[in-house]
Amino acid sequence: MFELPSGAEIQSIIASLKGNVGFFLPEIYLSVLFMVLILIDLVVKGRKNNLLSIATLLGLAGSIFFIHQQHALPAGELFFGMYVLDPYALFFKYFSVVGGMLAVIITMADRQFDREVKSIGEYYALIVSMVIGMIMMASSADLLMIFLSMELVSLTAYILTGYFKRNARSSEAALKYLVYGAVSSGLMIYGFSLIYGLTAQTNLIKISTELAAHGYDPLVAMLATLLILAGFGYKIGAVPFHFWSPDVYEGAPTPITAYLSVASKAAGFALLTRFFLISVPHGQPKIEDILGIDWTLLLTVLSIASMIYGNVVAIWQKNVKRLLAYSSIAHAGYLLLGIIVRDQLGTQATLFYLLSYFLMNFGAFYVVILIANKTGSENLDDYRGLGKRMPLAGAALTVFLISLVGLPPTVGFIGKLMIFSSLLAKGSLYLGLALVGILTSVISLYYYMLIPLNMYLRDAQHPAEKDFNPGMIAQVLMAVLMFLTLYFGLFFTPLSDFARYSSALFGLTW
């Protein structure tokens, strides 16, 4: 049935694999870091070990050097089309690594870990393995690699969500995350098998040429599309695959919530964009791709549903982490808009929006942790009068929330502006979508502003003790994030240039 390769062929395959290893250094480095962290944990036991935190932080910072070196390498396929290296993948490599570093820093500030866990060794190792998974998600160009990297991220995320073993909310969140995740990845795999049946290929670029050349059965293609979208939609947390996200965001350790809501979502978008732009054949007027139209239509429905549902349900939330969960569903909707446009401007806008979302969401979750450390609560009512007792935290949270609404002069405003202008540049067809986006942003103004309202204009129910200083390092980080949110809102050219540079996908000419 299968032909065996000859000796010479095997030699050339091995030579090619060896040649490609040089393009794979960041991933190898991070894998070594993962093992080193486990070894360090064996040697130095302890609660929230500072040595481990610093080692993880420095290790992750070291990987930026390797990623930076990859700019010099030519874009191309590695390992027989399993993996690609292009500016788009590099963008998400930076994104995941810096996100991982922030997650570590936030963990160091979080007091809940002191109460809930005995040993924290594997926690940091798992964060590193999640970073590897996300990097691989952004670089996969083959259905098999997509599946493997997605499972790597999911499996580590399940464990990290349930890391507070004796905490009921954390265990429950892990179970819900697991059940939804397992079902949606199972459905996605079934969709992949249908695509494989249609094209006999697993490489995205080859799938695209195969679909364009030989056509396909629209019904099967539609079914495969729906099933695959279940997997991707779950990762990005878009309606109607969002059921897990409020519970998981509320129950998980807050650093993990922040990391999941930013980096895991971004990695999902990396996959979705690559899959959507590359494997769906474009520019074929003959079958002005049925699959392409269906994808656009499906994504439009998902995007509108996410924007409306996320923003409307958030209004009734009393828990700030839950509120941010619903807001992240809404943001998935805005991000989808940039993909629907399906051109370079739209991709650039999506990447820029991800960067701005990174700053403001990490910032918001960081302040929420600092406040929870002091008040022991994430309830909206307990935020009363905090503006006077924690002036810097209050100011920073207000800035992040203004940015999440999308008001100037913050980076969130520029992000929304770019998304909507990329929609409008495409023609009046997308005017309605932009309108939905703008109207739902207005709704979001209400629930985001409830938090500053409680902090500044309402007095605390129980006048508490005076000690509300979160510590020097925490304040510096908070101030830096706040400063960046404002700075890039005014001088956004470097970020938008970087996003533009990163919108080059291998195998795609705009």
Added chain:
Amino acid sequence: MEQLTTIGLNHYLTVSAFLLGFGLFAVMTRKNAIVILMGVELILNAANINFLAFSKFNGGMQGVMFALFVIVLAAAEAAIALAIVINVFKTFKTVDVSNIDSMKE
């Protein structure tokens, strides 16, 4: 009659579609977390049958590779899933998902 006796691609696809259906049914109707995970295994195996059947009938190797990796990952997922379910049982004293619902809107 010949349709029934010579096993072709359609037979494999039918079996796999049934497996997918049973898996989804189990996931949607059962309350026991472990039975839900069994349903997930059915879905994964349905995909495996698809991959192997397509691989057999178009002569490619990718489908076989894919099925192997799916089997490995299903095992890894089951290990983690059971660990989480055991932990949930320790905390809640039940694995009935309708009772594990402490977080509400």
